[in-house]
Amino acid sequence: MFWRMLATIICFSVFNGLAWGKTENQVRSVDIYITPFYTAADTEKKRTVRVDSRFDKLLRSDDHARIVEVQSAIRLEPANVSPLTMMVLASRLYDVGERDASVFWFYAAKDRFFTMADVLEGYSRPAPLTPKGEIYAAIVSFVRLAGPAINGYAFCDIEKQQMLRNEAFKWVQENPYALLFDEKQQAKEGGRQALLEASLLSNGKKMNDESAYLQDSENVAALQAGRRENGADSRYCW
Numbered sequence: 501m502f503w504r505m506l507a508t509i510i511c512f513s514v515f516n517g518l519a520w521g522k523t524e525n526q527v528r529s530v531d532i533y534i535t536p537f538y539t540a541a542d543t544e545k546k547r548t549v550r551v552d553s554r555f556d557k558l559l560r561s562d563d564h565a566r567i568v569e570v571q572s573a574i575r576l577e578p579a580n581v582s583p584l585t586m587m588v589l590a591s592r593l594y595d596v597g598e599r600d601a602s603v604f605w606f607y608a609a610k611d612r613f614f615t616m617a618d619v620l621e622g623y624s625r626p627a628p629l630t631p632k633g634e635i636y637a638a639i640v641s642f643v644r645l646a647g648p649a650i651n652g653y654a655f656c657d658i659e660k661q662q663m664l665r666n667e668a669f670k671w672v673q674e675n676p677y678a679l680l681f682d683e684k685q686q687a688k689e690g691g692r693q694a695l696l697e698a699s700l701l702s703n704g705k706k707m708n709d710e711s712a713y714l715q716d717s718e719n720v721a722a723l724q725a726g727r728r729e730n731g732a733d734s735r736y737c738w
Contacts, residue, residue: 527652527735530591532645537638538588540595552585559588564596571601578675583613584635587642594650600664603654606646607668611703612677613639618699620679621686649736655723656737658714669707673700 539548586609593602617624627633
């Protein structure tokens with residue numbers, strides 16, 4: 501419940517342009533620090549990535565092609581990629597100018613994590629000093645810290661944002677996370693497949709509610725006015 505409340509607060513603070521102070525500087529990178537998993541930096545030597553040994557070196561790279569390579573590899577074998585890896589990918593794609601792809605993976609990471617929290621024990625609430633609690637805290641931090649930049653760009657074009665939002669959700673539906681069915685992971689009561697289906701149904705309803713909000717012309721006008729007022733368009737729509 502806490503996680504869903506947090507996601508809703510962040511989403512609607514973006515809608516209304518209220519969450520971040522006004523500045524005219526263009527935001528060209530996602531400068532966040534989420535230890536021990538990710539530390540943003542100007543150069544590969546200073547950047548920290550510790551989410552997946554298959555991709556850590558590529559995601560640390562300053563090379564545009566190597567970041568895009570991770571995206572291609574995940575699409576080829578999506579079942580065993582963690583939401584944390586996808587969050588780092590989203591951040592790095594933003595850094596190298598692939599901002600539409602950044603939006604897609606940011607939403608997909610959130611949706612995949614929702615299924616983890618709803619199917620498996622230990623991922624739906626804070627649990628300090630435990631591995632699962634650490635992952636929970638890291639995902640929440642990514643949403644809070646990377647969300648302003650990635651959503652700031654996404655809502656430059658609401659029609660495109662909605663398209664990417666729906667594509668990300670469809671991808672998560674079609675590519676369930678293998679960890680959900682790992683018998684070494686304790687599942688909540690109710691059966692793994694049934695819990696997964698209920699999670700997707702719930703998240704799909706929330707997504708549809710957001711879409712309905714954005715189909716109201718008065719809401720869109722308020723969003724656009726808020727963005728103009730706080731300088732979001734000048735920061736993100738370049």
